[in-house]
Amino acid sequence: MPDPTWTVVVPVKRLRAAKSRLRGALPAVPHEELALALAADTVRAVRACPAVGEVLVVSDDARVVAEASAAGARPVPDPGAGLNAAFRRGAAVAGPRVAVAGLTADLPALRPAELAAALRAVPAGPSGVRGFVADAPGSGTVLLAAPAGVPLDPRFGVGSAAAHAASGALPLRGDWPTLRRDVDTAADLATAARLGAGPRTAGLLGGPVGYGAGMQGTVATYDASTRSGVLLLDDGTELPFPARAFDASGLRLLRLGQRVRVERDAAGEIVRVTLPTMA
Ligand SMILES: Nc1nc2c(ncn2[C@@H]2O[C@H](COP(=O)(O)OP(=O)(O)OP(=O)(O)O)[C@@H](O)[C@H]2O)c(=O)[nH]1
Numbered sequence: 001m002p003d004p005t006w007t008v009v010v011p012v013k014r015l016r017a018a019k020s021r022l023r024g025a026l027p028a029v030p031h032e033e034l035a036l037a038l039a040a041d042t043v044r045a046v047r048a049c050p051a052v053g054e055v056l057v058v059s060d061d062a063r064v065v066a067e068a069s070a071a072g073a074r075p076v077p078d079p080g081a082g083l084n085a086a087f088r089r090g091a092a093v094a095g096p097r098v099a100v101a102g103l104t105a106d107l108p109a110l111r112p113a114e115l116a117a118a119l120r121a122v123p124a125g126p127s128g129v130r131g132f133v134a135d136a137p138g139s140g141t142v143l144l145a146a147p148a149g150v151p152l153d154p155r156f157g158v159g160s161a162a163a164h165a166a167s168g169a170l171p172l173r174g175d176w177p178t179l180r181r182d183v184d185t186a187a188d189l190a191t192a193a194r195l196g197a198g199p200r201t202a203g204l205l206g207g208p209v210g211y212g213a214g215m216q217g218t219v220a221t222y223d224a225s226t227r228s229g230v231l232l233l234d235d236g237t238e239l240p241f242p243a244r245a246f247d248a249s250g251l252r253l254l255r256l257g258q259r260v261r262v263e264r265d266a267a268g269e270i271v272r273v274t275l276p277t278m279a
């Protein structure tokens with residue numbers, strides 16, 4: 001039997017008011033650009049998910065509406081009564097005979113295959129059970145999915161994972177790190193960047209405002225068996241680097257005393273060690 005086709009409802013707040021806890025996370029990037037990039041990467045991943053037939057973006061923000069339409073999503077006016085009302089409006093537009101999932105718009109690292117796997121995990125058939133995916137900390141919800149004929153009945157907001165479970169929704173269990181990684185804070189953004197943010201968000205992270213771009217130092221210690229070590233920065237700071245930073249360099253080895261360039265993420269962690277001559 002083929003997988004059912006889902007309609008996914010993605011609500012996006014007015015950019016001016018959205019993602020307030022993230023304000024200032026990228027000091028050189030206007031806040032609305034960051035909020036828009038998170039939503040654009042989320043919608044792009046949902047559109048690329050083979051289990052999804054239609055994407056409804058519930059928003060009153062003109063830029064969000066324009067981008068959503070250009071990306072092949074269908075804009076739905078926000079009723080202006082908060083997040084759950086926005087989800088309910090999207091579900092109503094989809095209609096009662098359609099499988100509807102609500103997804104938050106702050107998942108810039110989302111991989112379409114993880115969304116597809118989570119939607120496959122929703123019990124099919126006449127049981128009438130909704131499924132939800134908790135966010136990485138476990139208290140919030142990133143996805144609430146209702147099979148055809150079952151009302152979405154969204155309970156998003158603080159403590160929504162418990163609220164969804166209490167309302168009879170089934171917690172969907174699976175290793176879906178990019179689906180669970182909603183971005184509320186600067187630390188969440190750094191984690192999403194490590195998981196691999198979508199192109200719009202990555203463009204803001206790695207552009208001229210990139211963290212630590214141009215910082216240089218020398219290799220103080222390097223252990224080939226763990227592919228990790230310590231760098232001595234030009235300002236005298238010693239900075240350990242993990243194997244994944246070395247792996248991202250494309251180099252085969254590092255020599256002690258070798259001069260390197262260091263790329264760090266929003267949280268200050270080294271994500272790549274390269275030679276100063278490398279692009
Ligand atoms: N359409 C619509 N979307 C909303 C509304 N409130 C929240 N959202 C969206 O719901 C998702 C999850 O909400 P939060 O993580 O609380 O995001 P937020 O309210 O923008 O962020 P904070 O200001 O930091 O709480 C985000 O994608 C928001 O854009 C609303 O009233 N209408």
Ligand SMILES: C=C(OP(=O)(O)O)C(=O)O
Nearest residue numbers: 140141156157158160182
């Ligand atoms: C909107 C929610 O949470 P957060 O604001 O933590 O993303 C939620 O979990 O329903």
